[in-house]
Amino acid sequence: MSARVKICGLTRPEDVDAAVDCGADAVGFVFYGPSPRAVSVAQAAELVRRVPAFVSVVGLFVNPAHQEVEAVLEKVPLDLLQFHGDETAAFCATFARRWIKAIRVREPGQIERAFDEYRASSGLLVDAWDPEKYGGTGKAFNWDLIPTERPLPLILAGGLSSANVFAAVNQVKPWAVDVSGGVEQGKGIKDCQKISYFIKEVHRVCKTD
Numbered sequence: 001m002s003a004r005v006k007i008c009g010l011t012r013p014e015d016v017d018a019a020v021d022c023g024a025d026a027v028g029f030v031f032y033g034p035s036p037r038a039v040s041v042a043q044a045a046e047l048v049r050r051v052p053a054f055v056s057v058v059g060l061f062v063n064p065a066h067q068e069v070e071a072v073l074e075k076v077p078l079d080l081l082q083f084h085g086d087e088t089a090a091f092c093a094t095f096a097r098r099w100i101k102a103i104r105v106r107e108p109g110q111i112e113r114a115f116d117e118y119r120a121s122s123g124l125l126v127d128a129w130d131p132e133k134y135g136g137t138g139k140a141f142n143w144d145l146i147p148t149e150r151p152l153p154l155i156l157a158g159g160l161s162s163a164n165v166f167a168a169v170n171q172v173k174p175w176a177v178d179v180s181g182g183v184e185q186g187k188g189i190k191d192c193q194k195i196s197y198f199i200k201e202v203h204r205v206c207k208t209d
């Protein structure tokens with residue numbers, strides 16, 4: 001078994017370097033103003049310059065206007081778009097870029113329905129539901145709601161950290177895991193030691209299989 005790792009919500013050059021050096025497969029930048037992890041287009045363009053070949057750069061949006069995404073794409077070489085709001089599949093597919101859809105899980109059957117609705121995506125990210133936030137909540141959800149039959153790559157997110165990612169990967173066997181709060185020392189400020197432990201735990205479970 002192998003699971004890839006995405007470190008999301010990076011805001012500082014040293015955190016990008018730490019994620020890359022520790023072996024992250026993807027790094028995520030939040031283009032959503034209300035988030036404490038939001039980056040400007042100019043800031044993201046600078047940060048992305050540090051990302052080497054074969055590490056994917058993901059741009060995260062929440063219910064953006066079409067023009068807003070295009071404006072980011074003009075300046076920031078994103079490999080993938082991650083839509084974290086109530087975007088339709090038709091909207092997500094209007095950009096000349098691969099995309100993944102995040103859903104916030106709270107009831108049985110929801111993931112199965114999303115697999116169908118977002119079948120044109122490159123993956124479905126499953127995160128915890130929260131009444132007030134679209135993501136980055138630091139909360140886990142009931143992994144028993146995740147079906148074993150998956151027509152798309154499944155990316156597990158929500159409240160992961162080095163303390164639970166071994167169990168998560170072992171149980172869910174996701175294509176990838178996505179973490180933000182679990183590798184931070186403060187909102188938007190990553191902790192390179194936590195990033196290192198997190199990725200080591202994912203690699204450890206992959207070796208034991």
Ligand SMILES: O=C(O)c1ccccc1NCC(=O)[C@H](O)[C@H](O)COP(=O)(O)O
Binds near residue numbers: 009036062181
């Ligand atoms: O990070 C945010 O502030 C955020 C705001 C709005 C939508 C999504 C957001 N983040 C998404 C992520 O960082 C992750 O994909 C995911 O939600 C996991 O976050 P965490 O539970 O903190 O590990």
